[in-house]
Amino acid sequence: MPAFSLDPPQSAWCAELRALAAERLRPLAEKGEPGHVNRALVAELGQLGLLERLFTSGAVDLCLMRESLAYACTEAETALALQGLGAHPVHAHGTPAQRDRWLPRVADGTAIAAFALSEPAAGSDAAALELRAEAGASDPVAEPDGGARWRLTGEKCWISNAPEADFYTVFARTTPGAGARGVTAFLVPADRPGLTGTGLDMLSPHPIGALSFDAVPVTADDVLGEVDRGFRVAMGTLNLFRPSVGAFAVGMAQAALDATLAHTAQRDAFGGKLKDLQSVAHQVAEMALRTEAARLMVYAAATAYDEGAADVPKRAAMAKLLATETAQYVVDQAVQLHGARALRRGHLLEHLYREVRAPRIYEGASEVQRGIIAKELYATREAAQ
Template sequence: MPDRSFLSWPFFEDRHRTFAENLEAWCEKNLPVGHSDVDAACRELVAKLGRDGWLKPTAPDRANPSPLDVRTLCIARETLARHDGLADFAFAMQGLGTGALSLFGTPEQKQWLDKTRAGKAIAAFALSEPRSGSDVANTDMTARRDSDGFVLTGEKTWISNGGIADFYVTFARTGEAPGAKGLSAFLVPAETAGLGVAERIEVIAPHPLARLSFNGVRVPASALIGEAGAGFRIAMSVLDVFRSTVGAAALGFARRALDESVARAATRELFGAPMAELQMVQGHIADMALDVDAAALLVYRAAWTKDTGAARVTREAAMAKLYATDRAQAVIDKAVQLHGGDGVRKGHVVEGLYREIRALRIYEGASDVQKVVIARQVLGAQ
């Protein structure tokens, strides 16, 4: 039984505890799904999550709009990740992919939210490029104005849900000013002429990823999200909300690794006694539990701070993502060690966790970049 005592912390309200309990019950019945066909699995997960109402927190209800609740998003990602990394991915991308629409979209653009919340459309966030990952201001892709809209030309890469998404929130250079101030965001349906999948990308923990080509992709003026030149601010605002949730997913992976290790230590015998009686094993378990609780405190502090009215949580979110993802890597590594040969056997739970965790230290701001962000926040406050 996973530790749920953290739900009694003052960060949470009764609605969060009820949500966590109900989602846990749903996960036990529905997860994991088969991963032999990743595209099909993701489509199935989005459809199931939407059908049963679990995608509602990823975007506001247009009929009764309210701000995104980051604590709910974090609880969802932690719970889903503990059961199935691909389920976490499917949930997360519905939120990240629609974040710009949720925060800055027009009423017409927000019609997509009805579909994504119901699991009837798949969203994607097209920001990274071959020369600009963490350095968003270095974006090369252009959006040239024409008489009745824009023409997008360039490439995006490492795009989650690439190849299966129904639309892409895409960032391109419109040139209002140099660097970050000359970017804009656009809503681009997947069937738009000139938009193609140049390459499907395979990674150690399979997810739908692709390099996209935009060859003279023409979109109407109504495709512009927010104001022209506001793309960098839009992207950072979205990441400010969802960066903490990456830490929550890492926390879910770490909790599962700890649970598996505790069960292993209690049932496996070494030298005529349970592993749990060995002091070295006890030391590993203690370190893992400490890392899990410390990560949870940082993740839910960031989420609570955002939910209680902070305009930006750049520092808190960066700390949460950096610490939770790095320490989850350490927790899972210890779990592999405690499982011995089973820990590296393909198909074992901790072997899967070992592959899943690594990407979280890279996407939505690599660990080294988060250190720069934190340092600048601290130095700027002096």
């Protein structure tokens, strides 16, 4: 797909998604309880076949879904994205048994997934994980065949869908002192003994919580990928989902821009319409310019991912950084041009203003993305010398 345009079937699909989000998903979202998993909404995403597409489509389709849903219903977009984020490691690295048990339930919306990477002292610095996976021959959870077994001890924090998820992709340290090279990914069902969680009161419509691991038993059957190679699982997942976070941001920016176009075209001010004021017209033009630039970078990064390009980490970081920072700017300017009405509870822009802030932090804060970009640039330079 050319990075600068969508073909007619893609454009038609995006329009269909916007309509479905407005007509079928938004009413369910409005009935949900803030801070809790909206299982009816997730089930409807499954009924519409959108969750299954998380495992059958590429990065471009993921971005199209997230942008289109975000435009009309941010709650539906987030519910879909969190299912994908939590389950992608199972899809990409799981054993046949793991995949057969969980992916059909994720796809039909009956199992809630979560991606458990961040910790109280290891948010942006994912290589500094402290959740311990401790092994021992005398461990009472030892497998009969003598296979690998561990007990997870420690905490996770800022985990979306926690503590209400049905299973977690958990990243734990299996080799102390090894940095990123000593982390293993585990698939941990929520009913595993010793695993408890508490919700956090966050500026978010979906649940975010902390998890406590008190000698939670896991075995070789729970490993995703290879032992001590879990950091690759995490980064591979983030390289896919970071551009799509950008798509989420672009969807919000476009919704704010369209609302601003409608408002400034009809609002009377100073003997004319707001749009007739050059300062307003130029501001709207700047909002549109930045939104389109972010969109192009998002789809360029997604195309690079689908084509297996070597520079995906850099492109993914650039797309996530530019799009999330752009959406913050566009929504803020939209609020300014609407005036006090945009601050009223229930207004679209009041909703977007609350929603747009978090993406600049999760899946790697903006500062982390800049660090990734710089690292990749210098690595490319050194390789060329």
